[in-house]
Amino acid sequence: MQLFFQLVVDGLASGAIYASLALALVLIFRATRIVNFGQGEMATFSAYCAWQLCEWGMPMTPSFLVVGALAFLLGIGVFRFVIRPVSKAPVEAVVVVTLGLFVVFQALSLWLWGSDQRAFPSMFPNVGWDLLGVRVTASAVGIVGVLLGLAVATGAIFRFTRLGLAMRASAYDGEKSLLVGIPVERMLMLGWGFAAVIGFVAAVLVGPRLFLSPTMMMPILLYALASATLGGWDSPLGAMIGGLIVGVAESLGATFLPFIGADLRVVIPILVTLLVLLVRPVGLFGTRTVVKL
Amino acid sequence: MSTWNLRYAPASLAAVFALGLPAFAPDFMLFEFSIAVSYGIAILGLNLLLGVTGQICLAQGALFGVGAYTTAILNVSFGWDPVATLPFAAIVAGLIGVVVGLPALRLQGLQLAIITFGVASAFPQLLLKMDTLTGGVTGLATDQPMAPKWFPGSQEVWLYGLSLICAAISIVVVTRLLRGDTGRMLRALRDNPVIAEALGVNLTKGRLAAFAVSSALAGLGGGLFCILNGFISPQSFLPMKSIDILIGGIVGGITSIAGAFIGAVFVVFVPGFTTDIDPALGGLIYGLCLIAMMMVARQGIAGLRIEGLQKAVLGIFRIKGLSRIPGSVPGQLGGE
Amino acid sequence: MTMLQVRGLSAGYGAADVLHGVDFSVEQGTIVALLGSNGAGKTTTLRALSGLIPARGTIEFCGSDLNRRNAAQRVVLGLAHIPQGRGTFGDFTVEENLAAGAYTIGDKRQVAADIERWYAAFPRLAERRRQQAGSLSGGEQQMLALARALMSRPKLLMCDEPSLGLAPAITEEIFEIFKSLNREHGMTLLIVEQNADLTLQFADTAHVLESGSFTASGAARDLLGSEAVQQSYLGV
Ligand SMILES: Nc1ncnc2c1ncn2[C@@H]1O[C@H](COP(=O)(O)OP(=O)(O)OP(=O)(O)O)[C@@H](O)[C@H]1O
Ligand SMILES: [Mg+2]
Numbered sequence: 001m002q003l004f005f006q007l008v009v010d011g012l013a014s015g016a017i018y019a020s021l022a023l024a025l026v027l028i029f030r031a032t033r034i035v036n037f038g039q040g041e042m043a044t045f046s047a048y049c050a051w052q053l054c055e056w057g058m059p060m061t062p063s064f065l066v067v068g069a070l071a072f073l074l075g076i077g078v079f080r081f082v083i084r085p086v087s088k089a090p091v092e093a094v095v096v097v098t099l100g101l102f103v104v105f106q107a108l109s110l111w112l113w114g115s116d117q118r119a120f121p122s123m124f125p126n127v128g129w130d131l132l133g134v135r136v137t138a139s140a141v142g143i144v145g146v147l148l149g150l151a152v153a154t155g156a157i158f159r160f161t162r163l164g165l166a167m168r169a170s171a172y173d174g175e176k177s178l179l180v181g182i183p184v185e186r187m188l189m190l191g192w193g194f195a196a197v198i199g200f201v202a203a204v205l206v207g208p209r210l211f212l213s214p215t216m217m218m219p220i221l222l223y224a225l226a227s228a229t230l231g232g233w234d235s236p237l238g239a240m241i242g243g244l245i246v247g248v249a250e251s252l253g254a255t256f257l258p259f260i261g262a263d264l265r266v267v268i269p270i271l272v273t274l275l276v277l278l279v280r281p282v283g284l285f286g287t288r289t290v291v292k293l
Numbered sequence: 294m295s296t297w298n299l300r301y302a303p304a305s306l307a308a309v310f311a312l313g314l315p316a317f318a319p320d321f322m323l324f325e326f327s328i329a330v331s332y333g334i335a336i337l338g339l340n341l342l343l344g345v346t347g348q349i350c351l352a353q354g355a356l357f358g359v360g361a362y363t364t365a366i367l368n369v370s371f372g373w374d375p376v377a378t379l380p381f382a383a384i385v386a387g388l389i390g391v392v393v394g395l396p397a398l399r400l401q402g403l404q405l406a407i408i409t410f411g412v413a414s415a416f417p418q419l420l421l422k423m424d425t426l427t428g429g430v431t432g433l434a435t436d437q438p439m440a441p442k443w444f445p446g447s448q449e450v451w452l453y454g455l456s457l458i459c460a461a462i463s464i465v466v467v468t469r470l471l472r473g474d475t476g477r478m479l480r481a482l483r484d485n486p487v488i489a490e491a492l493g494v495n496l497t498k499g500r501l502a503a504f505a506v507s508s509a510l511a512g513l514g515g516g517l518f519c520i521l522n523g524f525i526s527p528q529s530f531l532p533m534k535s536i537d538i539l540i541g542g543i544v545g546g547i548t549s550i551a552g553a554f555i556g557a558v559f560v561v562f563v564p565g566f567t568t569d570i571d572p573a574l575g576g577l578i579y580g581l582c583l584i585a586m587m588m589v590a591r592q593g594i595a596g597l598r599i600e601g602l603q604k605a606v607l608g609i610f611r612i613k614g615l616s617r618i619p620g621s622v623p624g625q626l627g628g629e
Numbered sequence: 630m631t632m633l634q635v636r637g638l639s640a641g642y643g644a645a646d647v648l649h650g651v652d653f654s655v656e657q658g659t660i661v662a663l664l665g666s667n668g669a670g671k672t673t674t675l676r677a678l679s680g681l682i683p684a685r686g687t688i689e690f691c692g693s694d695l696n697r698r699n700a701a702q703r704v705v706l707g708l709a710h711i712p713q714g715r716g717t718f719g720d721f722t723v724e725e726n727l728a729a730g731a732y733t734i735g736d737k738r739q740v741a742a743d744i745e746r747w748y749a750a751f752p753r754l755a756e757r758r759r760q761q762a763g764s765l766s767g768g769e770q771q772m773l774a775l776a777r778a779l780m781s782r783p784k785l786l787m788c789d790e791p792s793l794g795l796a797p798a799i800t801e802e803i804f805e806i807f808k809s810l811n812r813e814h815g816m817t818l819l820i821v822e823q824n825a826d827l828t829l830q831f832a833d834t835a836h837v838l839e840s841g842s843f844t845a846s847g848a849a850r851d852l853l854g855s856e857a858v859q860q861s862y863l864g865v
Pocket of ligand 1: 642647665666667668669670671672673674713823
């Protein structure tokens with residue numbers, strides 16, 4: 001039983017990371033009906049920028065804030081110069097474009113910083129506590145706390161602010177939004193910016209656990225895609241809960257299902273997602289089926 | 294991208310190019326073209342599935358691997374002639390493809406894409422796990438079919454010829470499928486499944502059949518790949534392979550037969566070219582190439598026609614209206 | 630004073646034009662009706678005016694050239710468009726719909742006051758303020774659409790087929806609201822309708838649109854029961 005709870009705690013921590021990247025993906029999908037396959041690599045690139053600032057001697061907090069702002073601009077720039085020009089193109093073309101983003105940002109990190117792994121500073125102290133035999137580290141608590149913070153912040157922005165209302169309206173129906181005077185395109189651009197910041201947060205959480213490398217987010221992307229699918233592509237809440245479910249399932253499955261084990265753990269998110277979708281084809285919290293790619 | 298269309302010039306151009314190639318290409322290049330043909334067969338399968346029936350499979354690289362391993366295992370463990378294994382590579386991959394396609398009975402689009410991509414991600418791990426059969430990390434080395442004595446050309450030309458024969462068989466199969474009632478049924482799967490069902494099309498059968506054929510083509514391509522390469526390991530079938538196949542399909546033109554092979558040539562050669570331009574920046578240039586390609590050729594290369602090309606090139610420099618961002622008036626987007 | 634002056638307005642979707650150069654004007658404080666049968670181009674006219682589709686010709690609204698403004702900016706200038714089929718945000722609550730309607734208004738207190746004002750005018754909406762717009766009845770949705778459009782404090786209110794799918798009594802009620810907005814608040818209205826008889830009773834001037842061109846224009850009472858109107862509906 002102790003092992004079980006230990007695995008749940010560990011799973012929640014990694015699940016929170018999947019959840020934050022999934023949240024970024026879902027925000028973009030809701031607003032523009034695009035799955036940004038480059039999201040993870042954009043996040044890695046931002047994390048490298050933060051690492052570089054720290055290397056140059058800037059303290060961690062300000063460098064994270066600076067790079068958070070840069071990530072926002074990066075998201076906006078990508079929307080404005082890459083996504084907007086193809087938004088009239090068929091969905092397949094847009095898929096290739098976001099895969100192109102994936103390639104571009106991975107190559108960029110590789111070119112600027114090489115393939116060596118770098119130690120990434122952790123935001124959380126290296127301490128832990130024993131709770132009834134279950135080891136809970138500050139970083140696990142911190143990661144889940146950051147996710148909760150993201151959840152509350154996005155929820156509050158969407159629910160209680162004029163900007164959030166306008167962003168939701170733009171995502172719901174662009175034409176109707178234009179008719180009440182909402183500059184829809186600017187809202188979508190902001191959505192890409194926010195998503196890039198959230199992706200950066202995910203990368204900052206991953207960095208200390210895995211070391212920084214240009215391909216660091218690749219496995220996370222698959223888990224995040226599974227989480228978003230499981231939770232429902234049009235639901236930010238679903239993405240977050242989906243991420244936690246995937247994280248816990250992965251951690252438990254890798255230990256308790258002998259035929260899967262550690263090396264086949266990658267199938268767990270897919271199996272869980274498949275099970276959920278077979279019961280609810282739109283995902284746990286989704287409302288519409290996503291017919292297009 | 295309305296219809297699967299053979300009338301376009303790309304088809305005949307590609308055929309002439311493919312047949313004339315041995316006359317001027319050096320052997321090493323011919324080898325790379327043969328590899329491209331093996332991918333092209335897998336892409337052709339994806340085009341049938343995605344372009345015609347509107348179903349996505351991101352496990353095409355894994356099914357390609359299934360074909361490759363079938364060929365390798367039959368050759369290494371059972372001593373079969375490599376060429377004789379090819380039909381079995383197709384059959385085994387086709388059967389496994391049906392299993393992979395089972396979720397398609399309930400799921401479509403994005404959901405199906407993610408699930409099948411999960412299969413692609415698990416595949417290399419699975420190969421490692423079944424190492425008694427697959428040789429694990431060390432992989433399997435297979436015999437190569439030797440050119441007979443009477444054959445005037447080199448070994449590469451011989452293998453290239455084999456590749457073209459496999460491609461020709463695949464193309465014949467696909468074109469036949471697309472004719473008449475079967476073709477109409479397959480297209481109905483994409484355009485309007487509800488009406489198709491009302492008209493008596495068996496959706497379950499249709500969808501699974503599409504998966505079977507598409508996967509069999511992937512398997513054939515994979516078997517061919519194994520023969521050409523003479524060696525395979527899990528490294529050859531990482532999840533990115535499935536993504537490369539998808540990119541090849543879309544860049545070439547997802548509704549076109551010639552496009553499948555054009556796209557294959559693209560994914561096999563362009564990353565190499567861009568690395569030649571600058572080793573460090575190769576990936577960056579390739580990525581930018583992909584993005585630029587889709588801005589110019591939205592329907593893929595095979596969808597380009599001369600006047601289309603002109604318009605596309607002009608279009609980059611002009612601000613256009615947006616359909617995904619409805620209601621913005623063209624030419625006024627910058628105004629706010 | 631002329632509020633809206635349209636000259637040579639052409640618009641369409643893709644290759645072919647639906648509207649072939651129509652001219653008309655809307656005087657401040659009047660109700661103008663745009664009549665025509667299915668597919669005549671009425672909706673297209675409104676969409677061109679509000680900037681949802683590109684258009685050629687000149688559109689002058691309160692002294693500014695609308696061709697130089699995008700859809701969102703036109704709302705700021707005081708143009709409101711209630712689209713055909715209501716166009717409320719179905720997933721949003723009634724109150725969120727009203728708040729979204731006030732997007733262009735910066736003053737929070739004014740927004741709050743306006744919301745209360747329209748709740749007072751439409752008590753049925755006040756009772757359902759936390760309900761999802763999609764779950765309202767057709768008549769309630771039309772009222773919500775109207776209230777939402779009014780939240781932006783428009784100078785000109787354009788309404789596309791308010792009667793669509795409503796019972797005659799409800800339609801009458803909506804038109805009474807239009808009339809009182811016009812009388813008591815001096816609101817200018819441009820109303821697109823198929824229900825010619827009813828609309829002509831309320832309107833000051835009217836234009837009859839047929840295949841993208843006007844076939845009749847004039848004072849509403851002159852057109853009431855006229856042959857031009859009858860013909861356009863019989864499709865002769
Ligand atoms: N989105 C569109 N794309 C292409 N053609 C369209 C589109 N919307 C309308 N049309 C065409 O434009 C013409 C005019 O349509 P419009 O909607 O303006 O008619 P309407 O007068 O509003 O008719 P109704 O009373 O039925 O609403 C019709 O022939 C219609 O088929
Ligand atoms: Mg209409």
